[in-house]
Amino acid sequence: MRLLVRGGTVISVDPRTGDLPRGDVLVEGGRISAVSEHLDAPGAEVLDATGMLVLPGFVDTHRHTWQAVFRGIGADWTFAQYRAAMHGTMRPHYRPEDVHVGTLLGRVEALHSGITTLLDWCHCTDTAAHGDAALDALHQAPGRSVFCYGAGIGTDIPVAAELARMRGRIPGGDALVTMAVGLRGPQTTSMETTVADVAAARDLGLRVSVHVHVRPDATQGRRPVAVMREHGLLDDRTTFVHGNGLDDDEVAMMADAGCSVSISPDVELKMGFGWPETGRMLAAGIRPTLSIDDCPSAGGDMFSTMRTTLSVQRGLDTARGGPPSLTARDVLEFATIDGARAVGLGDQVGSITPGKQADLVLLRADDLTLFPANHPVGAVVSAAHPGLVDTVLVAGKIVKRGGALVGLDLGELRERALRSRARIAADAGVALDGTWIPGEM
Incomplete structure (x- = not known):
């Protein structure tokens, strides 16, 4: 699969690639194949990153x-x-x-x-x-x-x-x-x-x-x-x-x-x-x-x-x-x-570098939380939050798009989590309202 992440502000965390105020990232076979100010990729699916910051995961x-x-x-x-x-x-x-x-x-x-x-x-x-x-x-x-x-x-x-x-x-x-x-x-x-x-x-x-x-x-x-x-x-x-x-x-x-x-x-x-x-x-x-x-x-x-x-x-x-x-x-x-x-994966992930796995995060920079992102790195570290995470890729696969996780039954997961929490708390005699203060060990 070929995917072109187009038109975002690329924060590569790679000194050789640098940061691009406007850049494209081409993903092929789950890996980053190219990063540049502009890329032509006929036939590739285009992921529009206009108004977004593109970061390594x-x-x-x-x-x-x-x-x-x-x-x-x-x-x-x-x-x-x-x-x-x-x-x-x-x-x-x-x-x-x-x-x-x-x-x-x-x-x-x-x-x-x-x-x-x-x-x-x-x-x-x-x-x-x-x-x-x-x-x-x-x-x-x-x-x-x-x-x-x-x-x-x-x-x-x-x-x-x-x-x-x-x-x-x-x-x-x-x-x-x-x-x-x-x-x-x-x-x-x-x-x-x-x-x-x-x-x-x-x-x-x-x-x-x-x-x-x-x-x-x-x-x-x-x-x-x-x-x-x-x-x-x-x-x-x-x-x-x-x-x-x-x-x-x-x-x-x-x-x-x-x-x-x-x-x-x-x-x-x-x-x-x-x-x-x-x-x-x-x-x-x-x-x-x-x-x-x-x-x-x-x-x-x-x-x-x-x-x-x-x-x-x-x-x-x-x-x-x-x-x-x-x-x-x-x-x-x-x-x-x-x-x-x-964690032993420095040659695989951690930066937007050609040859590495395409683990990417796209943040909405047009949200008032970040806009205008004059210093993109500073904006990410000092002001960003999970609600700005629009898109996430892991090994080139889109696992979150438009602010929503893809292919997961979150309703069923929430129900299972609540049942598990209730049973453990009841068996352990733990109150869930913040009033329980455990002893020390």
Whole structure:
């Protein structure tokens, strides 16, 4: 199929291609074949992008998608309350069908707001059937997903065999669903288990992602990066999630090894992790990536995440008496090309580059929210929102057109999600009106 995206303002996030105030993007066989101010493509379907901004799809590098049916319930929770609620109280009542509908709902919502690639950090895998249900949902959703399998969370049980089984369910090549491993990590399990988990991931050729953050008053687990380095577990296939409170030399270790970092600014701020470490990572030579984390506590779109990232870091820079350490373009790169590299897809997506997969987002720039978009990148980062996402392409296929997702029965999905939410809440004894405040764990 040939598709010509015509007449939009192209923000390529590729320094070789540059930005085009008026440009065309030609898509052939699911890939971008040309980008120019004007292209002739006889016989191609024309997608009129007049009055729109044409961007690469966003990349969310860490989201616990299975929790989507409890969107907003944790707006006032601390991190300890979140753990007690989602893992201690509600997760034991999740059936495989609940994981499926939550994952599908969350993945579709992310796609609706222009997140074409999402790393689903799935730690509701208490049985093989739960893991299968999450993977089935990602296969069903029309987006590009990385199934980050968090096996054995809270235990020291061996997971190599289950990782190999799940890897066997994911095709290779240019499949929309790929796989990574969510490590339990040295702060939640033994070092022996962490070593074994990384070895199992490497045997399968998989990247790893691990949560780390250190509270100022912590007495244990204070140097998780250092202990992983001592065991030879750091390389460019390792992503650290959050990274708040790490010692300076540990950040340097990450940079030296080529590790990436996934920052979730909204959750980190409201749950008490500390200030997002965007500036520290940049200063050490690490290009941060962005993630939503969990929708019970935070909004699920990349626009609000970018806005928080820019505002908070610029505020910190000013408070410390220094010059600004990042720009709107930096933040857009965090949400696109830097994220793509962190999930192992930098040569496939993340920029509008000939030869890459055609994962594109078209934003309405004639809407009064953005009009006139004098500084298009600045407008996207500082003012855009999901309601402006008119069209989304994944691998050249239109999955959202005219503001509506294509080929999905959203009514049926909503009904399933409400039934799942009601049953889990009833079984767990959880009120859904914001009055329930969980204990801590």
